[in-house]
Amino acid sequence: MNRRELVLLGSTGSIGTQCLDIVAKYPERIKVAALAAGGGNLQLLAEQAQAHRPREIAIYSGNKAELEKLLHEKGVVAKVSVGPEAVVAVASMLDENGIVLNGINGGVGLLPTLAALESGATLALANKESLVVGAPLVKKACVRPGQIIPVDSEHSAIAQCLLSGRHGKGLTVPEITGDTEVAHLVLTASGGPFRGKTRADLQNITAQQALQHPTWSMGPVVTINSSTLMNKGLELIEAHVLFDIAPKDIQAVIHPQSIVHSMVTFKDGATIAQASPPSMHLPIALSLSWPHRWDDIEPACVWDQPTAWTFEPVDNETFPALDLARHSVATSDTHPTVMNAANEVCVDSFLREKLPYLAIVDTVAEIVDAHEGLVNPTLDEILSVQDWAVTAATERVSKL
Structure with a gap:
């Protein structure tokens, strides 16, 4: 197997650090060409650079001189650049032989996603917001079928299950035929820390309580989104775009054990499930090796004891985010953009104790309903809609 180059976006985040665990285990198969991060943890970024020796490093914002000093102290020689455009530049630096793993959190991941696709590189996509915010642009930016490999555990599971039947639609298959044997997709959700609660039970929830996920270790934004089920709403839209399956044919189900990561039901009545203990190492590794599998990524499920x-x-009454996602994707190309941008503002406000827990999704719904919607938007229009949603949500939060 040839050694492939990797550009890792969001290297100091949860997905990024776990990706580097895999790279360290298989250095003969993956070489880190560039690291990109937000800039909030320069010490960790410098340590990553020391371990993996990229030739370029980009940070979204932060102190370039401080990072260069840390790198010099660790004996690392690399080109350092700062700014959103620097992250986009490293995302576009490889060709069709390389892999770009986009582990950036939030809507700011859209431009690097587009740059990676236009370069011809394989895109291992963990930034679901790219597809929620800019689905029409992502589709246009693909230069070949099957260029996107999903990293989210649910969508990785679906991609694996789809190999059990015929499906020639979407952004992940190597040949587009338009045919499919799929009846519907099943997205599993852990239910988060508040499974079984009513809206009345959630009146006074604190950030500390919402950050206590029962099965997954994730960043704060994703963890809050998981608790509100907004994460599952975003994933429903992501699945719709990735696999070209109508939202009405995508079902979500609560599975507290987080062992079955998603399922595909085919037209003959068979349902194929992908099962493994809850860890992101497996879908991350698979995104680097697809369609092959590497040895000993994670311990498998055990079958010699009762389970x-x-x-x-x-x-849906207590957790309306899924219904809001269905409404958004059915209304216009930019309603999902508004939903995502408003949610980012509301989650940040909740974490800063500026917004009650139940007001997160309620406020997002108000902003979504106020949006008029665009069809087949340009990049400038999508960015303008994002700005509008951020402003509208910020103003709404300030009045609560």
């Missing part, structure tokens, strides 16, 4: 997996329907 039980349970599934239950989503309580």
Whole structure:
């Protein structure tokens, strides 16, 4: 197997650090060409550079001189650049033989996603917001079928399950035929820390309580989104775009054990599930090796002792984010853009104790309803819509 170059975006985040665990295990297969990070943890970034020796490093914002000093102290020689445009530049530096893993959190991941696709590199996509915010642009930026490999555990699971039948649609398949044997997709959700609660139970929830996820270790924004089920709403839109399956044919189900990561039901009535203990190492590794598998990424499920997996329907009255996502994607190309941008503002406000927990999704819904919507938007229009949603949500939060 040839050694491939990797550009890792969001290297100091949860996905990025776990990706580097895999790279360290298989240095003969993956070489880090560039690291990009937000700039909030320069010490960790310098340590990563020391371990993996990239030739370029980019930070979204921060002190270039401080980073260069840290790198010099660690004997690292690399080109350092700062700014959003610097991250986009490293995202575009490889060709069709390389891999760009986009582990950036939030809507700011869209431009690097577009740059990576236009370069011809394989895009290992963990930044679901790229597809939520700019689906029409992402589709246009792809230069070949199957250029995107999903990293989210649910979408990685679906991609694996789809190999059990015929599916020639979407952004992940190597040949577009338009044919499919898929009846529907099933996205599993852990239910987060508040599974089984009512809206009345959630009146006075604190950030500390919402950050206590029962099965996954994730960053704060994703963890809050998981608790509100907004993460599952974003993932529903992501699945719709990635696999070209209508939202009405994508079902979400609560699975507290987080062992079955998603399922595909085919037209003959068979349902194929992907099961493994809850860890992101497996889908990350698979995004680097696809369609092959590397040895000993994670321990498998054990079958020599009693175990039980349970599934239950989503309580959409207590957790309306899934219904909001369905409404958004059905209304216009830019309603999902507004939903995502407003949610980022509201989650940040909740974490800073400026917004009550239940007001997160309620406020997002108000901003979504106020948006008129655009069809087939340009990049400038999408960025303008994002700015509008951020301003509208910020103003709304300030009045609460």
